[in-house]
Amino acid sequence: xxxxxxxxxxxxxxxxxxxxxxxxxxxxxxxxxxxxxxxxxxxxxxxxxxxxxxxxxxxxxxxxxxxxxxxxxxxxxxxxx
Numbered sequence: 001x002x003x004x005x006x007x008x009x010x011x012x013x014x015x016x017x018x019x020x021x022x023x024x025x026x027x028x029x030x031x032x033x034x035x036x037x038x039x040x041x042x043x044x045x046x047x048x049x050x051x052x053x054x055x056x057x058x059x060x061x062x063x064x065x066x067x068x069x070x071x072x073x074x075x076x077x078x079x080x081x
Contacts, residue, residue, distance in 0.1 A: 057063045
């Protein structure tokens with residue numbers, strides 16, 4: 001009887017004696033699905049609000065030049081924080 005027989009026997013014993021995880025798995029799946037739904041709805045609302053407020057600015061040539069000037073600086077400094 002080798003070490004792998006002992007490990008295999010122990011893992012089989014644990015599998016036989018472990019409680020049924022199906023109800024917990026279903027509850028967790030429902031919780032995560034609901035949380036994802038709420039998060040997705042929030043992101044969609046924020047995206048719509050930002051687009052409504054920002055699109056007039058994006059059509060302006062001066063704004064685009066400032067974004068192209070300061071955008072990389074903000075990204076570099078934000079990534080290092």
